[in-house]
Amino acid sequence: MTDFKWWQTALFYQIYPRSFADGNGDGIGDFPGITAKLDYLKDLGVEALWLSPHFPSPNWDCGYDISDYCNVAPEYGTLADFETFLREAHARQLRVILDLVLNHTSDEHAWFLESKSSRDNPKADWYVWVDTPPNNWQSCFDGDAWTYVPERNQYYYHYFMKQQPDLNWHNPAVKQAMWDAVRFWLDLGVDGFRLDAIGTIYEDPQLTPHTVPMNLAQLRHFSDTARTPSEKQQRDRYWHDMFKHQWGRPELHDLMKELRTILDEYDGDRMLVGEDDNIDYMGYGDDELHLVFNFPLMRTEQLSPAHIRKNQKNRLARLDELPTRGWGCNTLGNHDSSRIYSHYGNGQHDAELARLNAALVLTLRGTPFLYNGEEIGMQDLIITDPGKLRDTMATWYHTALIHDLHIDPVEAARRAGEMSRDKNRTPMQWGPLANGGFCPEGVEPWLPVHPNHLEGINIREQQDNPDSLLHYYKRLIRTRKSTPALLTGEYQPLHTQSNDYIAFLRTCPTQTVLVILNYSPDHRNLKFSGTGKKTARGLFSSAGRSQNDQPLGKISLGAFEVFIAELI
Numbered sequence: 043m044t045d046f047k048w049w050q051t052a053l054f055y056q057i058y059p060r061s062f063a064d065g066n067g068d069g070i071g072d073f074p075g076i077t078a079k080l081d082y083l084k085d086l087g088v089e090a091l092w093l094s095p096h097f098p099s100p101n102w103d104c105g106y107d108i109s110d111y112c113n114v115a116p117e118y119g120t121l122a123d124f125e126t127f128l129r130e131a132h133a134r135q136l137r138v139i140l141d142l143v144l145n146h147t148s149d150e151h152a153w154f155l156e157s158k159s160s161r162d163n164p165k166a167d168w169y170v171w172v173d174t175p176p177n178n179w180q181s182c183f184d185g186d187a188w189t190y191v192p193e194r195n196q197y198y199y200h201y202f203m204k205q206q207p208d209l210n211w212h213n214p215a216v217k218q219a220m221w222d223a224v225r226f227w228l229d230l231g232v233d234g235f236r237l238d239a240i241g242t243i244y245e246d247p248q249l250t251p252h253t254v255p256m257n258l259a260q261l262r263h264f265s266d267t268a269r270t271p272s273e274k275q276q277r278d279r280y281w282h283d284m285f286k287h288q289w290g291r292p293e294l295h296d297l298m299k300e301l302r303t304i305l306d307e308y309d310g311d312r313m314l315v316g317e318d319d320n321i322d323y324m325g326y327g328d329d330e331l332h333l334v335f336n337f338p339l340m341r342t343e344q345l346s347p348a349h350i351r352k353n354q355k356n357r358l359a360r361l362d363e364l365p366t367r368g369w370g371c372n373t374l375g376n377h378d379s380s381r382i383y384s385h386y387g388n389g390q391h392d393a394e395l396a397r398l399n400a401a402l403v404l405t406l407r408g409t410p411f412l413y414n415g416e417e418i419g420m421q422d423l424i425i426t427d428p429g430k431l432r433d434t435m436a437t438w439y440h441t442a443l444i445h446d447l448h449i450d451p452v453e454a455a456r457r458a459g460e461m462s463r464d465k466n467r468t469p470m471q472w473g474p475l476a477n478g479g480f481c482p483e484g485v486e487p488w489l490p491v492h493p494n495h496l497e498g499i500n501i502r503e504q505q506d507n508p509d510s511l512l513h514y515y516k517r518l519i520r521t522r523k524s525t526p527a528l529l530t531g532e533y534q535p536l537h538t539q540s541n542d543y544i545a546f547l548r549t550c551p552t553q554t555v556l557v558i559l560n561y562s563p564d565h566r567n568l569k570f571s572g573t574g575k576k577t578a579r580g581l582f583s584s585a586g587r588s589q590n591d592q593p594l595g596k597i598s599l600g601a602f603e604v605f606i607a608e609l610i
């Protein structure tokens with residue numbers, strides 16, 4: 043394992059700072075809160091933390107609209123609180139990566155305030171300015187992508203909310219300023235960055251209009267109501283066609299190389315993981331990003347064996363083609379997507395599916411990322427009162443549904459709540475306590491706590507229950523850590539025709555491990571031949587099977603069982 047870097051074998055855990063733990067009792071998560079929970083994270087078995095943005099922000103996009111790249115949002119604490127957190131995390135051998143938002147700043151960032159003040163100020167060219175909107179481009183959050191500024195009598199471009207103006211990355215001064223911020227955090231000792239929305243950094247210089255016969259609100263409405271396979275196909279085509287001129291430009295390679303060079307100046311194998319599924323952004327495998335997320339794995343309504351196999355086949359083949367072989371990165375959920383438990387449940391076997399999917403992400407080849415709360419089975423909480431929505435892209439959609447599309451207000455509220463990312467960002471459920479133990483009784487948390495914290499979906503009760511999902515995650519994580527083939531081994535699919543279960547080998551020089559995930563309620567007896575081994579020695583079973591030996595000619599598997607065994 044010495045040939046592997048820490049970011050290849052580590053288990054990452056995403057912390058959403060606003061919702062993780064409230065240390066000062068104001069209803070908002072903060073650094074003292076996170077620091078106090080480091081022992082919990084250590085005990086869970088994670089090895090690296092990714093923090094969603096913790097920088098000062100007017101919070102039009104929950105921190106992804108940054109107004110100062112070199113500081114800490116006052117509601118999260120001070121820079122000293124951050125440094126304490128980092129020191130304490132490192133003292134527990136937990137690495138820390140930050141969120142780096144390159145595409146845009148907040149419209150309250152000093153750079154933008156200066157840029158918008160006149161046409162000839164020193165930062166006049168730091169953002170993307172035009173005299174008149176040159177095309178029909180849409181922002182993916184709030185309609186027209188071009189917003190008027192009277193001071194300049196000009197328009198600026200924004201891929202996201204109008205409060206998130208796009209930086210002009212063709213300007214070397216922009217790069218310089220952003221690289222200074224990168225160095226600021228690297229100098230403090232952070233271990234790397236998750237790069238936000240990198241695909242959107244450059245746009246088509248021809249400014250080619252899109253050809254979709256709709257605007258954003260209409261497309262969202264169309265998507266909400268698409269039912270047939272052909273409507274769904276058209277929906278996907280429209281989303282692609284509406285935005286295809288606004289992302290995915292080749293210029294990004296040089297920018298990623300430049301950023302990589304900065305990281306490589308530092309010791310300790312600092313790393314970059316891109317919020318993009320395009321393996322091209324790993325360059326030659328050693329000169330751009332270290333990792334990109336395998337989002338195609340999670341982009342499905344049901345994680346079926348066929349979907350998983352196809353995904354692995356495509357991804358691993360592409361990674362293998364890179365001149366310096368690439369490494370995968372698997373996740374099933376984050377702050378932008380439905381909770382894993384809700385997303386991949388079928389309403390009947392949600393608990394079993396949650397266990398299978400946890401095992402999937404922890405046994406596939408590649409670095410796994412968990413999202414805070416998935417370890418206790420947190421679920422989506424749909425906010426039906428539009429006045430309580432905090433995700434402004436949903437607030438915008440709600441207004442558009444009522445005013446532009448004349449949708450019935452009750453229906454509009456339901457749809458806005460469902461599309462809102464608030465549902466998967468609610469506070470961590472620490473105990474069967476007032477506000478789930480996230481913040482004190484009598485304080486209103488920034489988003490409501492899911493009422494199911496009183497029904498066993500909380501950390502304290504699950505810690506006391508050896509059969510809980512939390513203990514299941516811990517056992518799986520321990521198995522993964524102590525099994526070299528699961529950390530670094532090659533992946534070889536077996537029984538590739540099966541519809542109900544997925545089976546694969548993970549093989550490293552010292553070990554061959556068989557993983558079987560039974561996605562069906564049926565018990566089965568399976569036969570594995572051609573592995574050169576005779577016996578499967580149990581390492582882990584979700585069915586509580588004792589760690590006995592089973593002949594490879596007849597492996598018995600329970601309903602929805604996860605079975606992991608070393609072949610001998």
Ligand code: GLC
Nearest residue numbers: 103106143202238239317378
């Ligand atoms: C990324 C973030 C998302 C944010 C967007 C704009 O997709 O994950 O939360 O809204 O970028 O920064």
